[in-house]
Amino acid sequence: MLPKFFEFFENYMSVVSIFFTALFYLSLAIFLVGMTRKIYQYWQTPVPLKIPTAPTPLTQTGVVMRMAREVVLFESLFKSNKWTWLFGWLFHIGLLLVLIRHIRYFWPGDLPEVFLLIQPFKYAAFAMVIGLIGLITRRITVERVRYISAPSDYLMLLLLLIIGISGVVMSFTSNHTDIIMVKNFASGLLIFDWANLPTEVHFLVHIFLAFSLLALFPISKLLHIPGIFFSPTRNQVDDSRKKRHISSWALKQEQEGQVILNETLGKDK
């Protein structure tokens, strides 16, 4: 049995392919476990007080609208700084479109037609790269932003930029990689039908960093993605006079009677 297992790898998969296959599952596992833990942590951490920041929505619908504007349009960032907004938004929208386009590599078999609609957004990769270059430039040249930057802040941008540029190189220059092979490899990862992957360096760099990025999610500032949805200044309804808001620990403290209402009435005066 065992020799047969190795024989399979020897015959069908290169060492490089094995490495990347393993890296994918490892990164994915770190991502899933890590993100689940973080989201669970945010979820179960109480919010003792009402702290929405103006302009506050007075209804739940208002909160949904506010959050949508924040997540889709980066409303607060727009108010704050037009350049950071422009580069930041370009990068994020570019990345989103690029990610949607990548579904075709991971989709086993023929792609549903709806994905054809995304084809014209091939050029989104440029938005992403331009955005990233803008953000890096800003981080280096604006003194205040440089002051608050740690090495990891530059590395994160650099990582994304290399992913972006290596992708652009494959899509828009003559350095195309074997798309069929990529599709077999990527979709194989999802349906456990492992296959070899192309070995051009720019492709390997591209997926190495992309897989690493996945693993970095739960231990880095990429936590801003779940974070925004849990941000009390953005997701609370401003209705504190109408509805009593109380956290589990405060209620417990209250019920355990640090101050019992009737006993204090009329006393000490």
Next chain:
Amino acid sequence: MADFEIPELPTYLEIPAINEGVMQGDGPFKSVEEFQTPLGFPGKKIDNWQEVAISKMGELKSKYRSVQVFLDACVKCGACTDKCHYFLGSSDPKNMPVARQDLFRSVYRRHFTFAGKYFPKLVGAKELDDAMLDDWYNYFHQCSQCRRCSVFCPYGIDTAEISMAAREVLDTVGVGQKYCNQILGKAITIGNNLGLPEPALRDTLLDLEEEIEEETGIAVKYPLDVKGAEILLITPSADFFAEPHIDGLIGYGKVFHQDGVSWTMSSYASEGANFGMFIGSYDVMRSAALRIRKAALDLEVSRIMVGECGHAWRVAYSFWNTLSGVGAGATDEHAMKLQQQLDSRYPQPQHIIEYTYDLIQRGKLEFDKSANDDRTVTFHDSCNVARATNMGGIPNGQFILPREVIKAVCNNFVDMERSTIMESTFCCGGGGGLLTDDLMEIRIKGAMPRMQALKEVEKTNAVDTLVAICAICKSQFSKVLPKFDFDPYMIVSAHQLVSEAIIMDKPQKAVTAEIAETAETAEAK
């Protein structure tokens, strides 16, 4: 005063080049045992402070989602870096909101995150050593918790939450701030921040009544501890004696008088301000809030109203329902009992501005606006009112109602530059527990952005009156206005303008007699 330069007022507000260490220092005077113990904090810096501080950080981030999420979510985009008035006025980079948070975040990363434990240099994680603790004490007392940064942060990260958490950690290890903790001691034992006992308060109010009667010929009353009154007024104690605050109190009294409503103040809970918020302590904040609940129950009032005070209104509007059940919609028995007593036809608590605005809308007040014709007025949105509360239950009511009240009583009103008012308002520079003389340098520097906007409307519109509805703003402006060549008396209460224009022609109902009767019958029972 210390040797520092008072910032020049530029024509346009410029973002300064960073100037490391300008505001480095020992921070405000430290609290001592006498003020620490009553609040349950150690009297001096404890021996194992590092250990205790780290475990307190762990506790806080597990009790406050804001702290946990805000520490993780920051991407260092820099959007907030030019939003803090203390940075704009001082140019010390540690006064940039993100850098201020990073004092706390770097320790969080070192002790609570994978990256910070194993790759501290890479992610800027740092140890909580003596130097770091000193930086905490210094720079977290250069934050007025005004939340302007939070408005502009793409994730809504609120430095106030971090600064409150840091101050609570500091208190827990025995490194408290004298100003806040001394005041809190008085507030939770005597009932107000000034330590004014009942007889003194009663005398002050009687003097005020005499003064008004002499001046206007009308017997405006300032009732104290009147059982069975309809409204309990909770106002910052500065209103009782300080200038210009007291003119606001005169205004409240006149409005109550005209409405013919029965009202009272409480000598047991004679303070609207709640410095428990500034030091970030839920428990201290709650014990101050509970005095008000007790006063409301003892005096059997059906409405609770709050005077002109910024953070008092934040605590009242946003937190009272949580802390003590003043509000509506309760589901637990303590809060339900209180809420049954309160008249659900009115918002509980209600701001004095909401009350006056409502009376104006209903045509119950008449004004001679020309009484304020000698003034050209602008309005300073106080940060806690502007960014953390609402008025009138309508979107942005906290911006609209005060302006409408002002416009109803005076003919000449102009707003300052849009980016310096409403949700983007610049703090007066003295909020958040910074209103103490030992912090005068940061107070003056932090006032610069507001002063700059004020200078502009002075130049272009000949504004000579600045209205604020916050006791701290009023005190701070009285001090800093002259440093920037303004008249220190240009700062007034909104209700001072009301007081000057109100026409006191309606016959006074027999309010006092009515109340005396109720009180007697209540006692006889």
